Amino acid sequence: MIPIQHRDLEKLAQRHWEAIKNYAEKGTKKFDLKYFDDAIKKYFEGITFEQIVLASPSEIDDLVEIWNAHQCKDKEDFQGFLTYYGYLTNGFVRKKENDEETKYSSKDIVESLNISVCPYCNRNYIKLVETERKVKEEIEVTKEEKVKIRIDELDHFYPKKKYPFLAVSFYNLIPSCKTCNQTFKGTKLVSVNPYSKIEEFSFxxxxxxxxxxxxxxxxxxxxxxxxxxxxxxxxxxxxxxxxxxxxxxxxxxxxxxxxxxxxxxxxxxxxxxxxxxxxxxxxxxxxxxxxxxxxxxxxxxxxxxxxxxxxxxxxxx
Ligand SMILES: [Zn+2]
Known part of the structure; x- marks a missing residue:
């Protein structure tokens, strides 16, 4: 286990929020900014969607306590958060003024943090690879076509199934290896977030x-x-x-x-x-x-x- 350190961590978090906001602001969508703020309001008094996305590791812990204390949780309220995480995996597309398209995705998070090895195990590489594989476009369509896929992984420190409101929160997204993310952790909770300050220890x-x-x-x-x-x-x-x-x-x-x-x-x-x-x-x-x-x-x-x-x-x- 090693901490994620980056000189411009706050700037990266801000860029992350701007990409989400920009996408949600474009309007005429089911999940716009109002949707997110309204969903948050139901559970967290005086907190905005922006604060949820930018919450620090310790603020996330506090939010989780509030969420856990709620007797009736309607996870349906938070479908939009999971949908947006899906968009993040593929990339939020935004058009610049000159009509040029830019994309922001989970790949940008991993690349800009400049992490080569999984922070949880400090054992496996998490290098990004773009590869091609044959996939079925839709169930009814038998035709197969080649698409580019990536093999980078983002673990949700607090699992998105149990805590959907944290699905796109920057400090809840941990670049990690497949073994740590899928095989070992899954929906389990662990104690130390690699974005937080870790108490000193030595082997x-x-x-x-x-x-x-x-x-x-x-x-x-x-x-x-x-x-x-x-x-x-x-x-x-x-x-x-x-x-x-x-x-x-x-x-x-x-x-x-x-x-x-x-x-x-x-x-x-x-x-x-x-x-x-x-x-x-x-x-x-x-x-x-x-x-x-x-x-x-x-x-x-x-x-x-x-x-x-x-x-x-x-x-x-
Ligand atoms: Zn690992």
């Missing part, structure tokens, strides 16, 4: 016996702190079971720590400072197949695990 190392530097059974990964901080996320996303399958990478780090003395790292750094390496961490990354700095955890699988272990081993300052 650690427990040496079991003297074989630890050549045998994976000689050590364990210490998950104690991760389990405390991540709570449901830790269980639902099977962090221990999955990460234990990557002990070979931890073993490599242990071996690098033993076989690359500080003097060798210093020597490489001095020789290539300013050309290949900006700092000692760059040297370590070069020697250990890609340890990332904290701000770049979202770019490479298992970056937090390898970083934390390398730090414990004294490979990083």
């Amino acid at each position: 650690g190392l427990k040496i079991e016996n003297s074989k630890f530097y050549y045998d994976k059974d000689g050590f364990c990964i210490d998950y104690e702190r991760a389990r405390e901080v991540l709570k449901e996320n830790y269980k639902v996303f099977h962090i221990k079971e999955l990460y234990d399958q990557h002990k070979d990478q931890v073993l490599e780090l242990i071996q690098k720590q033993i076989t690359y003395p500080d003097s060798y790292i210093d020597e490489l750094f001095k020789k290539y400072e300013g050309t290949f390496f900006r700092n000692k961490e760059d040297v370590i990354r070069h020697l250990s197949n890609g340890i990332m700095e904290e701000e770049n955890f979202h770019l490479r699988p298992l970056s937090k695990l390898t970083h934390d272990i390398a730090q414990e081993l004294g490979l990083l300052d």
Whole structure:
């Protein structure tokens, strides 16, 4: 689990809202802005649709409490929210003044956040791919045609089935891998939203016996702190079971720590400072197949695990 960090997160949320608003404002539609504001008013006093779309992770938690407290929920009132999420998947089309069409879709969210690896598991890539497949246009039509589809995923932190009013809320849409979104999470609730500030935690190392530097059974990964901080996320996303399958990478780090003395790292750094390496961490990354700095955890699988272990081993300052 790693946080989603972006310098312009608020701007991206604002752009998201503008696209939805622009589409809803065009009028003559069943689901216009008035529809959304009216639906919200029934459950949330003094709150607008705009506030729902832009609600921060903690504000979303508060809204969910209000929603849960309602005795009779008529989910039919919120069909428009789910319909708009469908539009978001395919893209809201808007015409500019010169009649040129622009599109805003879930693809824009994933791309502009510049996330390569799933924030829930920090293990699987979520790169966007456009591909072609044969689909039936309609049930009665047997003709098949090729269309472009994308394989990016947006998880609803609060599932849209139970909480339809959050179906298009920016901070409820988490770019994630298919395994985390569909296989593990589904409609389950987890505790930590990757857009929120996550309490600090590290993965650690427990040496079991003297074989630890050549045998994976000689050590364990210490998950104690991760389990405390991540709570449901830790269980639902099977962090221990999955990460234990990557002990070979931890073993490599242990071996690098033993076989690359500080003097060798210093020597490489001095020789290539300013050309290949900006700092000692760059040297370590070069020697250990890609340890990332904290701000770049979202770019490479298992970056937090390898970083934390390398730090414990004294490979990083
Ligand atoms: Zn994942």
